[in-house]
Amino acid sequence: MAQYDYIEIKIPAKAQYVGVARLMISGIASRLGFTYDDIEDLKIASSEAITNAVQHAYGADDEGEIVVGCALYEDRLEIMIADHGASFDFEETKKHIGPYSDASEARFLREGGLGLYLMETLMDEVKFHHEEGVTVFMTKYLGGERGEEDVKRSANS
């Protein structure tokens, strides 16, 4: 198993903290050596996922929490965003993340709209896990050696 450093932040599920988590992502991406454009992509993609969690995970009066976990590898950054507030065992949760399936993610597609589209366009890989809330798992490779973005873009157009 590849070695990685792990950083996690837990924020109240309130809109004013989306920017706080975004700053953390920005700092981590910068530490890993992502380009300016890639850092901006990561900021937007993770903000979209966190915004979704803030807006849909809890009722207006609930005091929920969102966990944002980042695994820093030499060649990539993996970000996991969970709307059910409990810290996760990164490896264990990752095992249960399935491929993106339209049927189980109807809620995201319907309400996430543009946000979901941006996540998929700006990241190399986006997966969802629907159990005790929603967990979003996103990966971006350093140097964009995957070259998947262009493939996705043409697939969507």
Next chain:
Amino acid sequence: MNLQVELLEENSVQYYKVVGEIDAFTAPVLKERLAAVENIQELKAELDLSEVDYMDSTGLGVFVGFYKTVTSNGGHVKITGLNKRLHRLFEITGLSEIIDIEKKESEDNNGTI
């Protein structure tokens, strides 16, 4: 993290200068400011985003809503001062095909390097 929306009316054009970050927290502020004028018949609105450092789909959502309402009232919306990043957001979402947008002048030059 802050957002300022300044209104300067010039020759019947409602010119808004938006400064700061547009995200889930600040988008409602922007939406509220724009809602004050969106029902004016044949409104001419210009939104200057040259000093917006960050924007995601929450901002795009506000602009799409504003565009729809203004257009249905016979008006016109123009979004100006887009830096490379913001312009790309409008491009990849296809909104650049629908809404009248304009890049920052300096960005045009940078783009050709």
